Amino acid sequence: MSVKYIILIISTLLLLLISSLFVFPDFIPPSPENAMQEHILWQFRMPKTITALFAGMALAVSGFILQQLFRNNLAGPYILGVSSGSSFAVGLVIIGSSFFPFLHSAISISLAGFIGAFSILLLILGVSSRYGYGAIILLFGVIIGQLTGALQGLLSYLAIPTDLKNFTLWSMGSFNQVIGIDLAILVVTCSLGLLWAMFLMPSLSVMLLGDDVSRTLGVNTKSISMQLLACTGILAGITTAYCGPVAFIGMAIPNAVRLLFKTSNFKKLLALNALMGCCMSLVSDIISSLPIANINIPVNVTTALIGGPFIIYILLKNRN
Amino acid sequence: MLEIAHLDIGRKSILVKNVHCDIEKGELVILTGVNGSGKSTLLKTIAHLIPPISGSILINRQQLSRLNARETARLIAFASTNRINEDYITVREMVAFGRFPFEQKRWNAMQNDSRIDEAMGLMNIKHLGDKHLNRISDGEWQKANVSRVLAQDTPVILMDEPSAFLDYPSKIQLFKDLRDIAISRNKVIIISTHDIELASAHGTLFWHIKDREFSSSDQPIPWI
Numbered sequence: 058m059s060v061k062y063i064i065l066i067i068s069t070l071l072l073l074l075i076s077s078l079f080v081f082p083d084f085i086p087p088s089p090e091n092a093m094q095e096h097i098l099w100q101f102r103m104p105k106t107i108t109a110l111f112a113g114m115a116l117a118v119s120g121f122i123l124q125q126l127f128r129n130n131l132a133g134p135y136i137l138g139v140s141s142g143s144s145f146a147v148g149l150v151i152i153g154s155s156f157f158p159f160l161h162s163a164i165s166i167s168l169a170g171f172i173g174a175f176s177i178l179l180l181i182l183g184v185s186s187r188y189g190y191g192a193i194i195l196l197f198g199v200i201i202g203q204l205t206g207a208l209q210g211l212l213s214y215l216a217i218p219t220d221l222k223n224f225t226l227w228s229m230g231s232f233n234q235v236i237g238i239d240l241a242i243l244v245v246t247c248s249l250g251l252l253w254a255m256f257l258m259p260s261l262s263v264m265l266l267g268d269d270v271s272r273t274l275g276v277n278t279k280s281i282s283m284q285l286l287a288c289t290g291i292l293a294g295i296t297t298a299y300c301g302p303v304a305f306i307g308m309a310i311p312n313a314v315r316l317l318f319k320t321s322n323f324k325k326l327l328a329l330n331a332l333m334g335c336c337m338s339l340v341s342d343i344i345s346s347l348p349i350a351n352i353n354i355p356v357n358v359t360t361a362l363i364g365g366p367f368i369i370y371i372l373l374k375n376r377n
Numbered sequence: 378m379l380e381i382a383h384l385d386i387g388r389k390s391i392l393v394k395n396v397h398c399d400i401e402k403g404e405l406v407i408l409t410g411v412n413g414s415g416k417s418t419l420l421k422t423i424a425h426l427i428p429p430i431s432g433s434i435l436i437n438r439q440q441l442s443r444l445n446a447r448e449t450a451r452l453i454a455f456a457s458t459n460r461i462n463e464d465y466i467t468v469r470e471m472v473a474f475g476r477f478p479f480e481q482k483r484w485n486a487m488q489n490d491s492r493i494d495e496a497m498g499l500m501n502i503k504h505l506g507d508k509h510l511n512r513i514s515d516g517e518w519q520k521a522n523v524s525r526v527l528a529q530d531t532p533v534i535l536m537d538e539p540s541a542f543l544d545y546p547s548k549i550q551l552f553k554d555l556r557d558i559a560i561s562r563n564k565v566i567i568i569s570t571h572d573i574e575l576a577s578a579h580g581t582l583f584w585h586i587k588d589r590e591f592s593s594s595d596q597p598i599p600w601i
Contacts, residue, residue, distance in 0.1 A: 259484065263477050265466055269457050273424050274529075275450030275478040319465035319509060321474075322484045 062317050066332050073339040077106045081343045101233075104240050105346075109232040109338040111247040112300045113310075115292035117334025118254055118327060120307030121314070122285050125261055125323075127195055130315075130371065133307035134293035137181065137194070138201030139174045140304075143297035144228055145205040145212075146173025151224040152216040166227070170298025177201055178290030182283060229355030230301040232342050243299050250292040255327055257285055262323035303338070304357050305364025310334045312371045337363065378402070379533055379565045384432030386415065386422045391430055393419060396591045400582070403563040405556045407570060407580035409598065414586040416569040417458070420535045423567070424455040436533055450478035454529035456522050456536040462511045468521045469506035472497055475528030496527035499554055501547075515542040523551065527558070536568045540575070548572055552579035573597075 078098070079085050085102070089095035120133040134140045146169040154165075177198075184197055213221055235243055260281045264271045268278055296303065314329050341359040384396040392415040400406075410416050421427045423434060425441055434441040436452045444452070454475070461471070473488045475496070480487040497503045500520040505513060513521070519542045526534050539555075540548045552572075556579045559566045567584075570576050577583075577597035584591065585598040592598060 259477070259482055262484075263474055265463050266461055266471070266474060267457065267459055269421070269424075269426050269459070270455065272426055272446060273450055273453065273455040274474060275447035277446050315465060319467075321463075321466040321470040324484060 059318055059320075063329070066329065066336065070332055070336050070339070073336055073343070074106065074110075077109065077339050077343055078102050082346045082348060100236070104234075104236045105232050105342065106339070107240060108235040108243060108300065109342040110335050111244055112232060112296045112303060113306055113334035113336070113338025114331040115247045115250065115296045115334075116303060116306040117310035117330040117337070118251060119289040119292040121311040121327060121330040122254060122261070122289050123307075124311050125264070126282060126285055127192070129192075129195060130312055131308065131368070132195060134174075134289065134297070135202070135302070135304055135307065137198035137289075138177050138205070139198075139290060139293045140297050140302040141202040141205040141209075142175075142177030143170040143173040143294060144302050145209055146170060146176075147227060147298070147301075148209050148212050148224050151227065152212050152220045154220065166298070168298070171294045174294030174297055175290055178286060178294070182286055185282070185286070226355075227301045228357075230303040230357040230360070231345075232300055232338070232356060235299045239299060243295060246291060246295045250288055250295075251327075251331065254285070254288045254292070255324060257281060257288065258323040258327050261285065262321050265321060301357070303360060305360040305368070306334055306337050306341075309360075309364035309367050310337055313367070316371075378437060378563075380433075380435040380438075381423070382433050382435075384422070384434065385430040386418055386427070387430055388418070388427065392589065393586050393591050394589055396432070398584075398593055400565050403559040403561070404565055404582045405552075405559040405580050406565065406567040406582045406584055407576040407597075408567055408584045408586070409570065409573065409576070410586035415589075416586060417537050419586070419591075420455065420537050420567065420569060423533075424453055424535050425449050426455070447478055450529075450531075452531055453533045453535065454526035454531045456526045456534075456539060458537045458541070460515065460518050464509050464511045466510055467506065468502060468508050468510065468513065468517075469493065469497070471510060471521055472524045472528050475525045475530070478529065490528070492528045492530050493524075496524040497521075499527065500524045501550075516544060516547065519543055520547070532564055534564060534566045536566070538569055538571070540568075540570050540572045548575055552576065555579070556581065 079087060085094045085098050089098055116134065123132040123134065123137060124130055147166055150165050150169040181194055181197065185194055260276045263274050263276050264278060264281070271278055310330055310333050314326060314333055318326065318329060320326065341356050341363065344359045345354050345356050379398065379400045381396055381398045385391050386393050386396060396419060408416050408419065418427060422429050441449060473493050476487045476490045476492065480490070494503065497506065500523055502517060502520045502524060505517055505521070519539065523536065523539050526536060540551055543551060552575045555566050555568065558564060559581070580597070583594050583596065583598050
């Protein structure tokens with residue numbers, strides 16, 4: 058049964074990869090016929106597809122880790138406040154750049170997103186080392202989210218119109234325009250984060266049995282939890298920095314994987330989350346790239362349209 | 378095998394004073410005492426989950442406080458009273474986690490250890506192997522819980538009320554099996570229980586906690 062699903066997921070992913078590179082929004086043959094097509098393929102579609110691939114992977118995996126760690130199927134980089142920390146820092150840079158022109162560059166936006174996510178994470182690490190890493194962390198994350206949201210509102214109020222538009226566009230999420238050194242940073246950081254996460258999976262699976270029992274099975278639960286939080290911060294932080302706060306992938310994919318595969322082999326679950334995360338971000342990106350009524354739908358709108366109803370379904374199903 | 382000296386236990390204030398023992402051969406130790414007397418705290422202190430207020434615990438001449446989590450897990454197994462209700466972990470996978478301290482990284486190798494089937498066979502739950510943990514009864518959970526620590530196969534095994542939720546025939550079987558395992562495989566198995574009669578019949582060593590005092594005897598301790 059599960060082998061059938063794995064084959065299905067991998068072939069879907071391959072199909073989506075081909076579609077994203079060569080088919081949507083219009084057909085380009087794998088060997089481009091003119092310079093224009095070649096330019097679009099290598100300078101635009103290839104980086105976009107790679108970005109979507111790694112962003113989807115990173116978000117789904119960090120969502121999976123957070124849901125396991127906090128035993129809450131609704132946890133994700135969003136709930137923990139990691140994404141909102143990132144958004145606020147980026148807002149600060151985009152809107153502040155009118156007053157301080159030296160702030161205005163692509164790298165400073167990326168850096169701000171990363172630093173924002175990371176500082177929220179350090180705060181959470183601090184709180185969890187003092188008060189434990191249970192429900193209080195979720196509550197803390199939600200409040201941080203509200204707080205940075207309010208500050209963001211204030212920023213938008215103060216901002217001049219063009220900056221506001223830039224920031225609003227970033228916050229709608231996009232896999233476009235991550236190229237060159239930025240793309241390399243994204244790929245390398247995500248790969249390292251995923252490797253680290255893979256390494257921690259056996260211990261995380263034992264933690265299903267509760268704190269006491271997993272400690273007597275030789276798991277240093279405190280250290281593993283901290284490492285997992287750091288891992289999540291890296292994955293979600295880097296993705297948010299480059300692609301904006303992409304919603305729903307981190308929350309929906311781990312639930313979908315749990316519906317299809319019931320196993321305590323977390324290495325396998327992590328790999329499946331990564332694969333399905335790729336699929337969801339590629340689908341969202343393909344839909345977003347289609348010119349519908351002459352506008353491109355932002356990625357966050359597509360992920361919400363796919364992910365939202367699914368999350369509601371999960372919630373209602375768990376009620377029974 | 379298990380030496381405990383001048384052990385005072387408790388979370389903040391002393392709950393039980395001067396716990397002591399020097400066990401050299403296989404024993405089924407029965408731990409009794411009224412609710413709240415400190416049975417679970419004692420088990421958790423020996424399992425290295427709660428630090429002792431003072432005193433020392435040695436297993437095979439090794440000071441427990443000097444060992445790391447994994448080294449400790451190869452010497453002591455602990456079964457808690459908390460039930461786990463995860464819907465995507467099977468009974469067999471849970472029992473297999475008993476092998477985790479010995480086989481950390483390779484999930485498949487961990488699943489294939491012969492001790493897993495042996496432990497499940499002993500508790501008569503082989504037929505439940507593929508069931509998920511939220512689909513079994515409390516009694517079946519308890520048997521899986523006991524199988525998991527038996528699969529861990531450590532010299533010292535601690536179980537907090539392993540006979541709770543079991544039907545009467547299963548209780549008798551459990552006490553018999555634990556005694557057999559303790560004596561034939563030379564293990565120290567310490568269990569807390571309220572099944573006094575069965576425990577008296579099958580235990581080989583008796584610990585009792587009353588009014589913060591610890592006592593130990595090779596005869597059942599009358600405690601009412």
